[in-house]
Amino acid sequence: MTAGNVPATRWRLRVCYTKTGRPRFISHLDFIRLFERTARRVGLPLSYSEGFSPAPRIAYGWPLPVGLSGMAEYVDVELSSRVTPEEVVARLNRALPEGIQARDARYISPHGPSLMSEFDTGSYVAHLPAAGRDLEEWRAAATRLLSRPKLEVTRERGGPAGRGGPAERGGPAGRGGGGPGVQVKVVDARPLIRRLEVKELSPDGRVVVLMELALGDKGAGRPDEVAGLLVAELAGEGVSVTRPEGMMVARLGLRRESAART
Amino acid sequence: MSRPARYLDGEPNAIHKEHREGMVKFALAYPDVYELGMSNLGLRLLYHVLNAREDALCERVFAPWPDLEAEMRRLGLPLFALESGRPVRDFDFLGFSLQYELTYTNVVNLLDLAGLPLLAADRREGDPLVIGGGPCAFNPEPLAPFFDLFLLGEAEEAILDLAEAYAAGTGRGGRAGGPRESRAGLLAALARVPGVYVPAFYDVTYGDDGAVAAVRPNRPEAAFPVIKRVVADLGRHPSPVAPVVPLIETVHDRAVVEVMRGCSRGCRFCQAGMIYRPIRERSREDVLAAARDILGNTGYDELSLASLSTCDWGPVTEVLGELVAHHGPRGVAVSLPSLRTDTFAVELASKIQEVRKTGLTFAPEAATPRLRAVINKGVTREDLLAAAGSAFRSGWDRLKLYYMLGLPTETDEDLLGIAEEAAEVYRVYENRGQGNLVARRPLALTLSLATFIPKAHTPFQWEPQVTVEEADRRVGLVRQSVSGGGGHGQGGQGKKHRRSGTKLDWHGPGMSRLEAVLARGDRRVHRVILEAWRLGARFDGWTEHFRSEIWDRAFEATGLDPTFYANRQRPEDEVFPWEHISCGLDRQFLLRERARAVVAEPTPDCRRAACGQCGVCERTGTENRLASAEGRDLP
Structure with a gap:
């Protein structure tokens, strides 16, 4: 890309992918690194930003929390030349680790809204141990939960284990432990729940819960939190559950609830 | 659990081989977390050398973080290798990369998690052979009782010799031959491989002053001294170009091409400069080709040219220029692992545009x-x-x-x-x-x-x-x-x-003193390591895990004095615990260097000036090999 020339045509490709199985433990930041490396490795004609340190023009969607499967996640990739979407999907799937798979891809307008602003709602399905309660009891708990004006939850940030570490240098130079301490803040989860439905009891003794939760800069709903609230509601007053044992959650998809785009 | 993706496997370029009868199976362990171990070039090299062989396989093992360790112990899960998930005790060799002393309690912990007897003397027929290598193997004594054998020096040729000797001794890989050797017989056969040190084949005696009196071999197979292995021609062993690409961020999260081994600057405090001699430079062409291949195979956006002193590598200026011109527009940054303290180095760094990105x-x-x-x-x-x-x-x-x-x-x-x-x-x-x-x-x-x-x-x-x-x-x-x-x-x-x-x-000076004790200790020091491990010491190189009071108690319980090892001036005729281990240097050379140090007399780099008679080239049958015959306008 030479300076002063007419900007090259940009091909903006929206790739839909799944992230299931073991790679669901890969964090969003690590996924970003992984996807970028994969795109380079399979030789996609990536378009790079100009300037001091060129970076590929790839946009990622709302982070999928660690541990959740994603059935239809998105990434926008800008290419400097056109490759058929089928070809891109095939190439990516040759190199992506088992569990991450490109499903399909389509070209979209390079001038359209950003990937993140396309979605404000995530749909989730959670499988929880039914704890000997029947469907009606679960449904009643969901109704009670939604009728509450406020649902306060505590969230922790920072202080991950295993940072820093021994020296790279010959000496005993530890790179210092420390790091940011854990910050705690209280959040009202109620406005972040758009929908909550107890779907059914599965034959293996689990209750299937569907949730639609807000996504956005102003706060995102967390399915494990909501499931915890639901279990606590079922168990009775004063019980708090942060993350129910034996829970499995997947994000089924992303969509837009409000009409206006920002 | 913190960072579960450490234990996932399934990374690009990971090699999964079927475990077939007759193969020699290596589990290579890095006794620290995944993020550090995956950044180690030596481990990467051996992984590919072994897996390239039809009749061998190699899988990776890392130290579980304390949260996973607790879970493994609770559930009774044995230490496993990443690729197959199989218990480590099902392998023929359990290898440890020994990069720094403060991982020693992790070594013991991994042996324990693997379900193996901690002491080599207690291991039975069928248990894997526990082998160590890396810089710490140049004083292996504090670890000696835990290990069946060590491999000294560069391992890419030696490890294949070992696999070969093992296969012959066990009738593996279609090798006909005599009856299957016992564990002791097998060790005797392996001890004949140059560079192999079997601690049980040497007796150590101590004098009244507490210092080592003598180290003597007790078997005809035991070499004295054991001389390190050196790869004479690096051209025959390319820098790995298809390394496993971690799924999570690691300490050195980038493509690495090795450009040189050894350093002849002769800094007198630097163990690496002493034990990795002589200098062997890779050629400009080999490095450029390796850079292209590794970027293609991994997709990394950063490339590092690795060695003990990359600014000293002959073709460095030219190659950095070519790499930046060729890969820069595709978003690849080139980096140098360390800089020499001079303007030449700063010019190099400016050329690769590290300005503003890093200090x-x-x-x-x-x-x-x-x-x-x-x-x-x-x-x-x-x-x-x-x-x-x-x-x-x-x-x-x-x-x-x-x-x-x-x-x-x-x-x-x-x-x-x-x-x-x-x-x-x-x-x-x-x-x-x-x-x-x-x-x-x-x-x-x-x-x-x-x-x-x-x-x-x-x-x-x-x-x-x-x-x-x-x-x-x-x-x-x-x-x-x-x-x-x-x-x-x-x-x-x-x-x-x-x-x-x-x-x-x-x-913390306390941590440094422990490092000195472990770096300089004799076989008796293994008791302190064992005791500290029993008392809960793990990940001692991590400031948040290092607990000096545990080590104080361990020294007390074993009756060993840390100051004897760390703070004692040795007489000139001291018999060192590592007396039988040779990196090729003459004792006389070290004494000469010591005498020059006292009077602040410099010794020139043997690449630029006359040979300093260190003895490595003669003893290992190698010599300095520079990338171009005419050398370079070195400062």
């Missing part, structure tokens, strides 16, 4: 000309200030200087020199001038202090480490002098002191 680090190691001559660090104050000035004019405003504390012959004057040198660096910064590229913000200067550890096989191996109390006093002196010279800011507190942008950091 710059130099390692003058000592702050006065006299002490730098003692350690044979051929850097003058002028070099340092010129390099710093060049950096500031190129835009750097963050600088880190590494110094050692407690070097032989060090005086308070030498330590006060650190603050003086820092002040001069500030003056250079103030006079950096103006211009487009010149740094604008206030200078952020970090001074980093490490307590000197007299390592085995260096000219300083006879010297004591300063005591913890004395190290504390010297740190105090440096702190005071750095903060004393006027200026604003608040007084120091805790481990870091801040003044007008100058930061001083240092590492």
Whole structure:
């Protein structure tokens, strides 16, 4: 890309992918690194930003929390030349680790809204141990939960284990432990729940819960939190559950609830 | 659980081989977390060398973080290899990469998690052979009772010899042959492989003074001394181009191409400079091809040219230029692992556009000309200030200087020199001038202090480490002098002191002393390691895990005195615990270097000047090999 020339045509490709199985433990930041490396490795004609340190023009969607499967996640990739979407999907799937798979891809307008602003709602399905309660009891708990004006939850940030570490240098130079301490803040989860439905009891003794939760800069709903609230509601007053044992959650998809785009 | 993706496997380029009858199976362990182990070039090399063989396989093992360890113990899960998930005890070899001493309790912990007897003497037929290699194997004695064997030096050829000898001894890989050897018979066969050290084949006796009296072989197969292996022609062993690409961020999260082995600068404190001789440079063509291939195979956006001193690699200027021109437009940044303290190095760094991205680090190691001559660090104050000035004019405003504390012959004057040198660096910064590229913000200067550890096989191996109390006093002196010279800011507190942008950091002298004990110890020290492990010591190299009180109790319980190992001046005729281990250096050479150190007499680099008669080339049958015959205009 030479300076002063007419900007090259940009091909903006929206790739839909799944992230299931073991790679669901890969964090969003690590996924970003992984996807970028994969795109380079399979030789996609990536378009790079100009300037001091060129970076590929790839946009990622709302982070999928660690541990959740994603059935239809998105990434926008800008290419400097056109490759058929089928070809891109095939190439990516040759190199992506088992569990991450490109499903399909389509070209979209390079001038359209950003990937993140396309979605404000995530749909989730959670499988929880039914704890000997029947469907009606679960449904009643969901109704009670939604009728509450406020649902306060505590969230922790920072202080991950295993940072820093021994020296790279010959000496005993530890790179210092420390790091940011854990910050705690209280959040009202109620406005972040758009929908909550107890779907059914599965034959293996689990209750299937569907949730639609807000996504956005102003706060995102967390399915494990909501499931915890639901279990606590079922168990009775004063019980708090942060993350129910034996829970499995997947994000089924992303969509837009409000009409206006920002 | 923290970072579960550490234990996932399934990374690009990971090699999954079917476990077939007759294969020689290696589990290679890095006794620290995944993020560190995956950054190790040696491990990567062996992984590919072994897996390239039809009749061998190699899988990776890392130390579980304490949260996973607790879970494994609760559930009774044995230590497993990543690729197959199989228990480590199902393999033929369990190899440990021994990179630094403070991983030793992790080694013991991994043996325990694997369900193996901790001591080699207690292992049974059918248990894997536990083998160690890496720089710490040059004094393997504190670990010797835990290991069946060690491999000294560069392993890519030796490990195949071992696999071959193992296959012959066990009738594997379709080799006909006699009856299957017993464990003892097998070890005897393996001991015949050059570079292999089987601790059980040597007896150690101690004198009345507590020091080693003699180390003697007790079997005909046992070489004396055991001489390290060296790969004479690196061209036959390319830098790995399809490494496993971690799914999570690691310490060195980038593509690495090895450009050179060995360093002939001869810094007298530096064990790596002594044990990895001679110099062997890879060719410009090999490096360029490896760079292209590794980027293609991994998709990394950063490429590092690795060696002990990459600025000394002959073709470095030319190759950096070509790499930047070719890969830069595709978003690939090129980096150097460490910089020499001179303007040439700063020019190189500017060329690869590291400006503003990262701070710059130099390692003058000592702050006065006299002490730098003692350690044979051929850097003058002028070099340092010129390099710093060049950096500031190129835009750097963050600088880190590494110094050692407690070097032989060090005086308070030498330590006060650190603050003086820092002040001069500030003056250079103030006079950096103006211009487009010149740094604008206030200078952020970090001074980093490490307590000197007299390592085995260096000219300083006879010297004591300063005591913890004395190290504390010297740190105090440096702190005071750095903060004393006027200026604003608040007084120091805790481990870091801040003044007008100058930061001083240092590492607990207690940790350094333990490192010295483990680096210099004899076989008896294994009892301390075992006891500390029993008391809960793990990940001792991590400041948040290191617990000195555990080690104090372990020394007490075993009746061993840490000061005997760390703080004792050795007589010239000392029999070292590593007396039977040879990296090829003559004892006479080390003594000569020690004598020159005392009178601050430098020894020139043998690549540029006459041979220093260190003995490595003769003893290992190798020689310095430079990338181009005519060499380069070296400073």
